[in-house]
Amino acid sequence: MERYARGDDRAFEQLYDAVAARLLAYLRRHVRDSDRCRDLLQETFLHIHRSRGTFHPGAAVMPWAFAIARRLVVDDARRESRAPPLADVSDPQWTDFAEMAGHDDRTVEEGELVRSFLRELARLPETQRTAFELLKQEGLSLAEAAQVLGVTTTAVKLRAHRAYVALRAALGVDSVRLTEATT
Amino acid sequence: MSSDRTDPLEAAGDLKSRILAAVRAEPVPARRATLLRNALLLAAGGAVALAIFILRGGVRVYERPTLLVVATSAGWFIGAAVATRIAFARGRSMLGRPTAWLVALVVGAPFLLLAWKVAVTAPFGPEMMVCWNDKPGFKCLWLDLGIGIVLLAAFTAARRRSDPLRPGITGAALGMAAAIAAGGLVDLWCPVAHVEHLLLGHILPLVLLAALGALAGRRFIRLGSRSEPPAR
Numbered sequence: 581m582e583r584y585a586r587g588d589d590r591a592f593e594q595l596y597d598a599v600a601a602r603l604l605a606y607l608r609r610h611v612r613d614s615d616r617c618r619d620l621l622q623e624t625f626l627h628i629h630r631s632r633g634t635f636h637p638g639a640a641v642m643p644w645a646f647a648i649a650r651r652l653v654v655d656d657a658r659r660e661s662r663a664p665p666l667a668d669v670s671d672p673q674w675t676d677f678a679e680m681a682g683h684d685d686r687t688v689e690e691g692e693l694v695r696s697f698l699r700e701l702a703r704l705p706e707t708q709r710t711a712f713e714l715l716k717q718e719g720l721s722l723a724e725a726a727q728v729l730g731v732t733t734t735a736v737k738l739r740a741h742r743a744y745v746a747l748r749a750a751l752g753v754d755s756v757r758l759t760e761a762t763t
Numbered sequence: 764m765s766s767d768r769t770d771p772l773e774a775a776g777d778l779k780s781r782i783l784a785a786v787r788a789e790p791v792p793a794r795r796a797t798l799l800r801n802a803l804l805l806a807a808g809g810a811v812a813l814a815i816f817i818l819r820g821g822v823r824v825y826e827r828p829t830l831l832v833v834a835t836s837a838g839w840f841i842g843a844a845v846a847t848r849i850a851f852a853r854g855r856s857m858l859g860r861p862t863a864w865l866v867a868l869v870v871g872a873p874f875l876l877l878a879w880k881v882a883v884t885a886p887f888g889p890e891m892m893v894c895w896n897d898k899p900g901f902k903c904l905w906l907d908l909g910i911g912i913v914l915l916a917a918f919t920a921a922r923r924r925s926d927p928l929r930p931g932i933t934g935a936a937l938g939m940a941a942a943i944a945a946g947g948l949v950d951l952w953c954p955v956a957h958v959e960h961l962l963l964g965h966i967l968p969l970v971l972l973a974a975l976g977a978l979a980g981r982r983f984i985r986l987g988s989r990s991e992p993p994a995r
């Protein structure tokens with residue numbers, strides 16, 4: 581991003597390769613329509629592109645990119661007057677996703693666990709769910725997740741902990757660990 | 764969902780090509796040009812603000828000791844520099860300062876500046892804080908708002924579509940920074956330090972410009988306002 585901000589247009593493709601997969605995975609978890617999901621990825625990159633001139637040297641790209649994607653998801657959900665922006669776990673793409681979890685050495689029961697996990701995750705308050713997702717599923721650090729959400733690291737820790745406790749109460753300790761690893 | 768049936772690698776390649784084409788179709792200046800543009804915007808805003816101040820009479824000392832004028836306005840200008848650094852400069856993160864900092868600035872600045880003005884003026888004697896019946900504070904209010912709006916417009920233009928998190932709070936903080944800078948000029952212009960006058964003419968504009976900044980932030984600083992749907 582630093583090279584791109586300085587004016588090297590070719591660096592954008594490398595930037596895309598570095599962050600697109602994670603952003604797309606995030607968007608797919610939150611947007612039901614896969615075409616809309618791709619549109620939002622495009623919008624995210626266009627916003628990054630439009631901000632190239634104001635990119636601060638040394639600033640972290642991922643929290644910023646996730647914050648843009650998250651904002652677009654929320655705005656998109658509002659525009660569509662949809663309920664909380666989380667994909668419907670009965671949607672075919674989630675079924676496929678859960679089935680993927682059952683491949684190789686995983687059992688059908690584990691696939692079912694993933695489905696239950698996603699269902700319980702969808703029931704959490706948005707603030708807790710997002711904190712949990714950014715830390716456990718997107719792999720951001722506490723500081724990065726705090727930046728994305730615009731809150732302190734303590735608040736992120738607390739929200740993620742509450743989410744974990746709620747999921748553990750609903751699914752059991754082993755299930756949460758398993759599904760965290762899977763998703 | 765028909766596109767899900769296509770080869771994932773092919774679909775990923777198509778998506779990448781589409782996004783790269785969309786980016787190429789919308790040329791955006793790199794950092795040097797953007798910094799220059801923003802510097803010009805801010806300089807123009809500052810010049811217009813100064814012009815308004817000078818046209819309205821510039822520095823007016825009256826019976827105030829020079830030290831008092833320098834001390835009170837220096838407090839406002841230092842406050843403006845700190846507020847601008849917090850609200851306008853984003854620090855090391857592209858997501859700006861923590862929300863708590865911005866809120867602290869918006870909530871705390873009016874109290875701190877009022878306390879500063881009173882605390883610095885009081886030692887110079889009660890005659891420095893008497894009520895001027897012909898100056899309730901409306902002229903200060905309008906001058907403060909006039910200068911502050913110009914500065915806020917410059918800040919907002921320079922930070923347009925940049926905040927994906929909380930544009931309203933960022934806008935309020937920018938409004939507060941603009942209002943404090945304007946307040947510094949008004950402090951050079953106004954000799955009255957009676958508390959009721961200060962509340963109406965010097966502190967109320969801070970609150971009003973922060974509120975206006977919040978509205979401007981939600982409208983102009985928020986990400987994606989006015990963005991077109993992406994081209995396919």
